[in-house]
Amino acid sequence: MASAYISSDEIEEAIKWRHHLHEHPELAFEEDQTSQFIAGQLSNWGYEVKRGYGKTGVVASLHRGSSEKSLAIRADMDALPILEESGVAYASKAPGKMHACGHDGHVATALAAARACTRASFDGTVHFVFQPAEENEGGGRAMVEGGLFRDFNIDAIYGMHNWPALDVGQGVARDDQMMAAFGTFEIMIEGRGAHGAMPHEGADPIVAASHIAAGLQTIASRNVSPLQAAVVSVTQIHAGETWNVIPGHAMIRGTTRWFDAEVGDKLEERLTALAQAIATGFGCSAKVGYTRRYPATINDPRCARIVRDVAAATDILQFVDAAPSMAAEDFAFMLEEKPGCYFWLGAKKEGRNPGLHSPFFDFNDKVLPLGANLWVALVESQLSV
Numbered sequence: 062m063a064s065a066y067i068s069s070d071e072i073e074e075a076i077k078w079r080h081h082l083h084e085h086p087e088l089a090f091e092e093d094q095t096s097q098f099i100a101g102q103l104s105n106w107g108y109e110v111k112r113g114y115g116k117t118g119v120v121a122s123l124h125r126g127s128s129e130k131s132l133a134i135r136a137d138m139d140a141l142p143i144l145e146e147s148g149v150a151y152a153s154k155a156p157g158k159m160h161a162c163g164h165d166g167h168v169a170t171a172l173a174a175a176r177a178c179t180r181a182s183f184d185g186t187v188h189f190v191f192q193p194a195e196e197n198e199g200g201g202r203a204m205v206e207g208g209l210f211r212d213f214n215i216d217a218i219y220g221m222h223n224w225p226a227l228d229v230g231q232g233v234a235r236d237d238q239m240m241a242a243f244g245t246f247e248i249m250i251e252g253r254g255a256h257g258a259m260p261h262e263g264a265d266p267i268v269a270a271s272h273i274a275a276g277l278q279t280i281a282s283r284n285v286s287p288l289q290a291a292v293v294s295v296t297q298i299h300a301g302e303t304w305n306v307i308p309g310h311a312m313i314r315g316t317t318r319w320f321d322a323e324v325g326d327k328l329e330e331r332l333t334a335l336a337q338a339i340a341t342g343f344g345c346s347a348k349v350g351y352t353r354r355y356p357a358t359i360n361d362p363r364c365a366r367i368v369r370d371v372a373a374a375t376d377i378l379q380f381v382d383a384a385p386s387m388a389a390e391d392f393a394f395m396l397e398e399k400p401g402c403y404f405w406l407g408a409k410k411e412g413r414n415p416g417l418h419s420p421f422f423d424f425n426d427k428v429l430p431l432g433a434n435l436w437v438a439l440v441e442s443q444l445s446v
Contacts, residue, residue: 078172
């Protein structure tokens, strides 16, 4: 297996790719330069490359031998609409856009593994799937709907995310729940405006919105079992334009998270009922828009065990136990179609260690060879000659 591992020179080159991608971030479904860069590299290494899945997605395939066995490795490509404040020399050159979640590192890691796989020993087909729009826009679903599993024979699919809360050298691959399902809500409260000095002449939507925001916090604590995970978070309240006028309407936005389907149903049901009832109690009305965005990311136990076993056999990573995260991941759409495993790659930095989605975040390059070597070991293990 060691012959397929990434050399130190290749690691340095992969880090340069990562820094290039970091300088040129692209948002969901706009990853044209990113996908062109990826496709060019893979074509040079002899991969059969197909583009356009989920608009900007790339799928690269390499076949060896006569076996029909196959697996896929997925990396997400998109950046976030955040103004970078990391101060690194290769900071974003696109104002208001940055790789604040490490997808630049995921791409570079997968590319390093893809090049190493060209000299690896295996019998079957490995597919590298570069996915757009993981951040909120459902690029994983778009690739599935666009024919990813119809056009490619894929027995199992694997994904990875850097995880700053874990030490470098550690990983987590649970047998079941990894990341939560998530929904978004928007509550438009219609009241009756009035002068701020004469509140009795109106129906104050700000007061209603305040009580609704507080009331929604009772859903998880009073309507869902303490043994089940649930989150309801109000993240925006907008109302009014001046200091002496009670506005005619107010708007609340936020997110919900859950694992169990019945909990997801309960969150939507109670959120809608509470918002409308509380608004009515204050002489207002509430229109609720609720959207279920991503399902829960649930690992196949066998595939999770494979990842842990490969890591242990090669001494690349030490997998540890950890609770699932209430953050969400649209790799879930792929796991609904095929068995697979999504795991976290420890990426903690010494000293200041910004979390994912921070304007100060920068992928930890120290973990790039760990992830790449694990991908190659997984390919040789599962597509053994």
